[in-house]
Amino acid sequence: MIVLPFGQVGSAIAGFGTLFTWIGIGFLVAKVIVIDDQSLQVGKAKIARSHLGLAEAIRKENAVKERGPKLHSMAYVLFQFGVSTLVKVQIKDTNDPAPYWLFSSRQPDVVAELLNKR
Secondary structure: OHHHHHHHHHHHHHHHHHHHHHHHHHHHHHOOOOEOOOEEEOOOOEEHHEEEEEEEOOEEEEHHHHHOOOOOOOOOOOOOOOOOOOOEEOOOOOOOOEEEEEOOOOOOOOOOOHHHOO
């Protein structure tokens, strides 16, 4: 209704402009997961793979519990809006206060499998 005074063409341009703006924002705020032979990087946080324990994929039906009542207060978390599956990686480093990392992933099985390969 706000753009109707600009006519159909102006309304279409405003609508598509808004759509592409939101898509661009989605790409800009998306967190990147990088796994290599030496480290795991989730967003800006990075940890050596030698400090990682078992990684597990958390399905959609269990994700609410993992993000809520089962969440440890010292865990490193990075959740992405709209992504309902998680990866939980145990931390073996005794000097690290975080018992595990819990982060969103659209492909948690693939991420967990890559992390569990030594």
